[in-house]
Amino acid sequence: MDRYAARRDKLRKLIHKARTDALLVTRFVNVTYLTGFTGDDSYLIVHEGGELLVTDPRYTEQLESECPGLALEVRRPGVKMLEGTVKAIERVKPERLGIEAESITVGLRDEIAEKLPKLPLVATKGLVEELRMIKDKQELDEIRRAVWQAEKAFGIIKAMIRPGATERQIANDLEYQMRCDGAKGCSFTPIVGVGPRSALPHGRPTDAKFSDAGFVLIDWGACSGLYMSDLTRVLVTGQPPARLEKIYKIVLEAQEAAIDAIHPGKKCEEIDKVAREVITKAGYGKQFGHGLGHGIGLQIHESPRFSVGMTTVLEPGMTITVEPGIYLPGQLGVRIEDDIVVTKSGCEVLTHLPKRWEDAWV
Numbered sequence: 256m257d258r259y260a261a262r263r264d265k266l267r268k269l270i271h272k273a274r275t276d277a278l279l280v281t282r283f284v285n286v287t288y289l290t291g292f293t294g295d296d297s298y299l300i301v302h303e304g305g306e307l308l309v310t311d312p313r314y315t316e317q318l319e320s321e322c323p324g325l326a327l328e329v330r331r332p333g334v335k336m337l338e339g340t341v342k343a344i345e346r347v348k349p350e351r352l353g354i355e356a357e358s359i360t361v362g363l364r365d366e367i368a369e370k371l372p373k374l375p376l377v378a379t380k381g382l383v384e385e386l387r388m389i390k391d392k393q394e395l396d397e398i399r400r401a402v403w404q405a406e407k408a409f410g411i412i413k414a415m416i417r418p419g420a421t422e423r424q425i426a427n428d429l430e431y432q433m434r435c436d437g438a439k440g441c442s443f444t445p446i447v448g449v450g451p452r453s454a455l456p457h458g459r460p461t462d463a464k465f466s467d468a469g470f471v472l473i474d475w476g477a478c479s480g481l482y483m484s485d486l487t488r489v490l491v492t493g494q495p496p497a498r499l500e501k502i503y504k505i506v507l508e509a510q511e512a513a514i515d516a517i518h519p520g521k522k523c524e525e526i527d528k529v530a531r532e533v534i535t536k537a538g539y540g541k542q543f544g545h546g547l548g549h550g551i552g553l554q555i556h557e558s559p560r561f562s563v564g565m566t567t568v569l570e571p572g573m574t575i576t577v578e579p580g581i582y583l584p585g586q587l588g589v590r591i592e593d594d595i596v597v598t599k600s601g602c603e604v605l606t607h608l609p610k611r612w613e614d615a616w617v
């Protein structure tokens with residue numbers, strides 16, 4: 256059985272547990288995960304007797320090479336996605352239909368309810384996402400490649416940093432370098448924050464120059480093809496504010512303590528707590544306003560998450576970021592982010608860029 260068929264079989268068990276006998280998969284990355292099909296505009300129905308992909312003629316050739324043998328409902332020209340999906344459901348004839356509550360459009364749900372009034376719709380959440388949390392070897396290799404692309408690009412731009420360089424130029428250079436090494440692109444628009452702009456956890460690159468301040472925060476990652484990496488480093492490019500070193504060392508201590516604490520069987524919130532305690536003890540608890548980390552994979556933010564209240568139990572194969580931060584608005588922000596995979600005995604750090612305070616100096 257191929258890896259996709261095995262994933263669909265696991266999903267069938269979850270569908271059954273959700274008290275339905277079929278699931279309409281509308282989130283495109285979930286369709287990719289279950290079939291290997293990398294196009295979009297296609298929905299998948301997984302049911303007890305098999306599966307059916309609703310797609311259109313643009314993709315037939317790609318489908319033949321990416322997932323030969325998959326049953327298709329190819330929409331004829333002029334047949335809308337909504338109609339094609341209803342037709343496919345009629346072909347499958349489920350007694351109840353699970354829908355992905357977090358991705359189906361209201362329009363599609365209404366269309367199904369109107370055309371098939373006797374079919375009960377069962378809202379489900381996170382069924383495919385639950386499977387996606389545990390990465391297999393091939394997926395890990397893809398993430399490792401995305402890490403390699405991101406780290407190599409960073410090494411190149413770090414060597415090229417000049418006082419006149421702007422946030423925007425560095426963001427563009429990172430993307431260019433990652434693409435040169437085969438990346439499909441960035442896993443998200445890089446965050447490049449010079450000086451006080453580093454305190455904006457999601458600041459967009461601007462024309463601010465590196466010479467405007469003595470340090471910069473860079474948060475970037477590559478999409479190797481389908482899988483993502485996500486890193487953050489702070490670089491000292493001139494005269495940094497006096498407090499930067501102290502804050503940097505607290506964040507690093509919190510990050511290393513959290514990484515050391517990662518172990519299968521522990522809950523996600525426990526790991527978040529380890530980092531939060533280090534930062535709180537140092538007096539900056541209120542300035543660490545986000546979760547410690549998030550799953551990475553086909554999406555840049557996915558399950559599980561290291562954050563307060565997350566009771567997901569860690570299992571080998573989960574890939575998660577560890578990224579504590581301290582932000583002093585108008586002054587400075589420090590975040591250090593690495594990617595880890597949970598192993599049987601703890602975790603493996605997938606990212607390798609040095610991160611001691613001494614290493615931050617350009």
Ligand code: ZN
Binds near residue numbers: 486
């Ligand atoms: Zn990041």
Ligand code: ZN
Binds near residue numbers: 592
């Ligand atoms: Zn992140």
